[in-house]
Amino acid sequence: MYIPTFDDVKAAHERIRSHVHRTPVLTSTFFNTMTGADLYFKCENFQKAGAFKVRGASNAVFGLCADKAKYGVASHSSGNHALSLSYAAGRRGIDVTVVMPRTAPDAKKDAVRGYGGMVLECEPSTAAREAMLKDVVDETGADFVHPYNDHRVIAGQGTCSLELNEEVGPLDAVVAPIGGGGMISGTCLTMSNISPHTKIYAAEPENADDVYRSLREGRIVEDDAPQTIADGLKVSMRPRTWHFVSNHVADVLLVSEDEIARAMYLVWQRMKIVIEPSSAVAMAAVIRNRDIFNGKRVGVIFTGGNVDLTKLPWMQGLGLEKSAGE
Amino acid sequence: MYIPTFDDVKAAHERIRSHVHRTPVLTSTFFNTMTGADLYFKCENFQKAGAFKVRGASNAVFGLCADKAKYGVASHSSGNHALSLSYAAGRRGIDVTVVMPRTAPDAKKDAVRGYGGMVLECEPSTAAREAMLKDVVDETGADFVHPYNDHRVIAGQGTCSLELNEEVGPLDAVVAPIGGGGMISGTCLTMSNISPHTKIYAAEPENADDVYRSLREGRIVEDDAPQTIADGLKVSMRPRTWHFVSNHVADVLLVSEDEIARAMYLVWQRMKIVIEPSSAVAMAAVIRNRDIFNGKRVGVIFTGGNVDLTKLPWMQGLGLEKSAGE
Numbered sequence: 001m002y003i004p005t006f007d008d009v010k011a012a013h014e015r016i017r018s019h020v021h022r023t024p025v026l027t028s029t030f031f032n033t034m035t036g037a038d039l040y041f042k043c044e045n046f047q048k049a050g051a052f053k054v055r056g057a058s059n060a061v062f063g064l065c066a067d068k069a070k071y072g073v074a075s076h077s078s079g080n081h082a083l084s085l086s087y088a089a090g091r092r093g094i095d096v097t098v099v100m101p102r103t104a105p106d107a108k109k110d111a112v113r114g115y116g117g118m119v120l121e122c123e124p125s126t127a128a129r130e131a132m133l134k135d136v137v138d139e140t141g142a143d144f145v146h147p148y149n150d151h152r153v154i155a156g157q158g159t160c161s162l163e164l165n166e167e168v169g170p171l172d173a174v175v176a177p178i179g180g181g182g183m184i185s186g187t188c189l190t191m192s193n194i195s196p197h198t199k200i201y202a203a204e205p206e207n208a209d210d211v212y213r214s215l216r217e218g219r220i221v222e223d224d225a226p227q228t229i230a231d232g233l234k235v236s237m238r239p240r241t242w243h244f245v246s247n248h249v250a251d252v253l254l255v256s257e258d259e260i261a262r263a264m265y266l267v268w269q270r271m272k273i274v275i276e277p278s279s280a281v282a283m284a285a286v287i288r289n290r291d292i293f294n295g296k297r298v299g300v301i302f303t304g305g306n307v308d309l310t311k312l313p314w315m316q317g318l319g320l321e322k323s324a325g326e
Numbered sequence: 327m328y329i330p331t332f333d334d335v336k337a338a339h340e341r342i343r344s345h346v347h348r349t350p351v352l353t354s355t356f357f358n359t360m361t362g363a364d365l366y367f368k369c370e371n372f373q374k375a376g377a378f379k380v381r382g383a384s385n386a387v388f389g390l391c392a393d394k395a396k397y398g399v400a401s402h403s404s405g406n407h408a409l410s411l412s413y414a415a416g417r418r419g420i421d422v423t424v425v426m427p428r429t430a431p432d433a434k435k436d437a438v439r440g441y442g443g444m445v446l447e448c449e450p451s452t453a454a455r456e457a458m459l460k461d462v463v464d465e466t467g468a469d470f471v472h473p474y475n476d477h478r479v480i481a482g483q484g485t486c487s488l489e490l491n492e493e494v495g496p497l498d499a500v501v502a503p504i505g506g507g508g509m510i511s512g513t514c515l516t517m518s519n520i521s522p523h524t525k526i527y528a529a530e531p532e533n534a535d536d537v538y539r540s541l542r543e544g545r546i547v548e549d550d551a552p553q554t555i556a557d558g559l560k561v562s563m564r565p566r567t568w569h570f571v572s573n574h575v576a577d578v579l580l581v582s583e584d585e586i587a588r589a590m591y592l593v594w595q596r597m598k599i600v601i602e603p604s605s606a607v608a609m610a611a612v613i614r615n616r617d618i619f620n621g622k623r624v625g626v627i628f629t630g631g632n633v634d635l636t637k638l639p640w641m642q643g644l645g646l647e648k649s650a651g652e
Contacts, residue, residue: 305598
């Protein structure tokens with residue numbers, strides 16, 4: 001099992017530079033006052049294809065030699081990796097097939113097709129998506145770009161905190177949401193090399209708390225088909241991401257569905273930007289844990305902005321009660 | 327009737343500099359491809375108090391001599407001017423009373439109170455709000471800062487296109503929404519001085535087309551209580567804004583309620599930013615009039631981002647049909 005190094009992150013940064021945005025870092029007087037922290041929001045919701053995943057996907061696609069590239073790429077994804085891989089493959093002009101759970105937002109499926117990707121729908125479980133993907137790879141010879149358990153992908157995601165650190169200087173902590181652990185692994189890889197005192201916190205929905213339980217039990221615990229509005233965070237870790245999580249993550253911070261919805265609502269209302277529920281998980285974790293972050297310089301990674309605008313959490317009554325009077 | 331000059335705009339820019347944001351100018355590959363134009367979006371949705379109106383309000387509040395300021399300020403407003411005047415008065419530490427239509431979004435009324443403003447509710451008509459305001463001024467001696475028919479306010483709004491021009495250089499056209507005409511008047515004032523060849527287009531809802539009809543008839547035509555989702559654009563011009571509109575505006579571009587909702591949806595979905603319906607009126611006008619803007623460098627003013635997130639136009643079925651397949 002090859003574990004990527006910081007040299008891989010630097011190489012990824014060069015490789016993907018012309019294909020992805022250097023996203024802005026925003027600040028918010030409102031949230032600084034609310035939490036007592038100096039918060040720096042790395043806005044991957046403004047990233048190409050609407051999420052950070054385009055970093056890892058582009059690193060994998062543009063790193064392929066021509067002989068491999070001609071068979072195309074394939075993957076399974078709850079949404080943003082599918083979009084990102086399709087975007088990157090489209091820019092390189094190679095085929096791409098993605099296996100998506102049938103319950104994924106239509107907006108994401110349509111966007112994959114819009115980038116020229118082929119969508120195959122499967123049942124919404126990790127087992128189902130992996131089985132169907134294996135069939136695709138066997139049939140086409142496509143290169144499988146796993147959404148997170150892939151050294152090229154982890155190195156690509158590591159470019160995000162590299163930029164954040166360049167932009168705002170030393171941070172006491174970085175908070176990012178965790179699903180399979182690609183972004184957190186890349187963040188651990190980069191920060192442990194360039195800013196080893198910075199603590200990395202993984203933010204996770206209570207309803208999909210496999211990483212929280214994994215750290216307590218000292219082994220990968222898997223959920224199959226958990227229910228959370230943070231649809232990007234339903235997957236479980238794999239060995240490469242567990243390596244980084246188990247060695248570098250300071251703690252896992254859990255948040256409820258109501259807290260996720262409320263944090264998302266507040267970010268939209270106060271910062272005037274569209275973030276998806278997974279991104280709001282990181283914001284919710286900072287709001288819930290004022291005691292940890294008060295007085296600290298904290299990077300918060302807003303991982304993406306791909307939302308079905310007709311199905312917002314507060315339309316389902318989530319998160320609104322506690323936000324009255326804000 | 328004092329008509330402000332470009333010197334007033336420059337003085338306003340100095341006066342308000344430390345109280346307002348120099349907002350970013352964004353671009354969008356998606357909308358450039360869609361319209362064939364090079365679009366530069368001046369993002370006043372990221373402005374203090376969530377809208378451009380804080381420019382004019384701050385210019386008026388901070389320009390008051392101490393003897394006047396001690397009686398406070400007052401105004402009537404459909405929302406954003408109320409917020410902005412409250413913000414500015416709060417920063418100067420003086421009293422502020424605003425008359426708001428009872429139908430204005432709760433989010434705006436709450437935010438006014440949050441800035442320390444006193445809200446008085448009236449019936450949703452221009453006549454009703456003006457009558458109640460007169461009572462307030464008679465009683466308190468407050469300085470009446472009209473939301474647009476005020477030379478200090480128009481000069482303040484003119485600082486927006488001053489920044490836009492500094493940022494992106496010569497533009498062929500600027501498109502901004504029009505309600506009472508404060509932003510358009512400030513834009514005309516500034517651009518006619520620093521870039522006289524730039525054409526100024528006012529974008530207006532078909533359902534509140536008083537400016538369109540005014541230009542055709544050569545006199546101010548008033549609507550009372552028009553119905554449009556662009557709640558900031560329901561008011562009518564007054565002599566100072568009519569002066570600029572009648573002398574400088576190239577044309578008024580009308581858009582339907584569905585077009586406003588669809589443009590708003592697309593901006594949220596593609597640019598990942600929250601803009602209010604009034605801002606979307608400008609975007610809708612550019613989309614509808616590709617023939618005018620194709621091949622041109624066009625500034626588009628996103629005037630604000632104060633939206634009740636629980637009452638979005640597409641929840642009422644507006645604008646969604648035509649956006650299928652985007």
